[in-house]
Amino acid sequence: MTVVVHMTSEKKQNVVIVGGGAGGLILANSLARREEFSVTLINDTLYHYYLPQLLQIAFRGDDSQLKRELADLVKKDVKLIIDSVTSVDLNNRTVTTSSGKTFSYDIVAIAPGLSIDHAAVKGNEKLVSLYGDFHSTPENAWRAFNTISSMKKGRLVVAVADPGHRCPPSPYEGVLLADEAFRARGVRDQIEITIAVPYPRAYPAETFNEVIEPVLKERGINIETFFTVDTVDLDNKKMTSLEGGELPFDAAIVVPIHKGPKINILPEDIKNEDGFIKADKLTNRVGNFDDAFAIGDASAASNARTGVTAHLQAKVVEKRLLGFDARNTGRTNCPTEIGMELGTFVISDFGHPSVKLPPKSVFFIMKRFFADTYWDVLKHPEFWDPIFDAYFENTSPERLWKLFP
């Protein structure tokens, strides 16, 4: 039986947000304190997951910041529904869930994240079940931790299958944290580490490559360029690339193929061939629908699949709903841990390539600080907005490029 939940009201605009990730939660909590909106947030699990923690699980065995109950993260004025959204009908302004409920809306924000397709690389499903990864689930991150913490000798390969993966610096953080872990256990001399990437250099952005490649080389990490993983042969312990290369390994982690959310969105042509939602890169508006926005990893318009991108997109949507002509600047702000208590940031925007920020301990501290304040930022965006405004203004790529030419 289908239950139709009427969400209309004379005074308030009914905003339905699909997905309680960083973008969805920040938008929900930002709008909830305004009287002109009634906010409903629908999420398929009871928990919000802090995905950068997967890296900390895989290489440090630390899951302390992995998840929190959504009920503890939403403001009291947000109607939280735990249910799986199966479809969003943009023409009829409805959102339907697996339990048979249909929600009508005035405004919809689609922010369900993405889906991981291990099977898209032949042999990767078996590989991930053995060695794990740090881009899919906590279970796979724990498998990766077992791989890293038990490896005593041989060759570890971390290979990027999808250039559009979440958290662009994460594969580099992975090999550098593996290097740190092996050194701490005194087995680094017996283990060869290789990072294999589809790009002509270690990091896709040339300017940031000038920062990260010397670090990789200094730590003795091999860089295999023009290597887009095609197949994994677990029996013979080797992987092949689309470019025709071959890499042997004793243990390997593949950064898997990312696909759009598994939600039926109508009209069907609103998704691209990989299932990501076509949205305007400046306004996040979906297609020609004035009442629909896509935020975060689910959007084909996100220039980086990161929490900060989703956060900034959510703030742009909030401002647009309040009548301002806000637009995305394309600002990225990826804290990048490189081991040895050092860090850097990938900072860029639509008008400026990534800044060449040299590795410093203060950037490592900032990364940890951002992680520790994460939950508070989600729940109290109004408290953090002026702080972030000042931070983003003072660390704009334009300014930083003058400091670090």
Add this chain to the structure above:
Amino acid sequence: MVSQAERQAEALERLLDMVSMLDNMLSDEELMKAVAKLLITPETLIVIDRLPQIMQLLERMTRPETLSKLQALVEIIDSLDVGALKEATAALASAPQVNSLSDLVLLLGNKETLKGLNALLNIARSFGSLASRPQK
């Protein structure tokens, strides 16, 4: 309309969230290790070692009579004739090397040197008058 009880409940919730955030930071071993390394250097250890003396010095420096003298000093510096100072500096900079007593006698008789010394003497007098000033 939001009642006072609701406002208080919200304030309490915010406080608890802030405490939770602080707890996250303080229990973040990686963060604490990095901050400690950044702060605890040989130089900071020297400072910690000398802390009793530094505290004494700070106490002496912040006594009302010291602050009053510092204030007077600032006033004198404010009132100094920049032109005369420049002249004195130029005269002393252009003074030739003195190798013997006869050179010194000759130098002291030089008109430019006398001008410079005169300016310096005036500055010294101003500083000297600090000691005889009544306390404010």
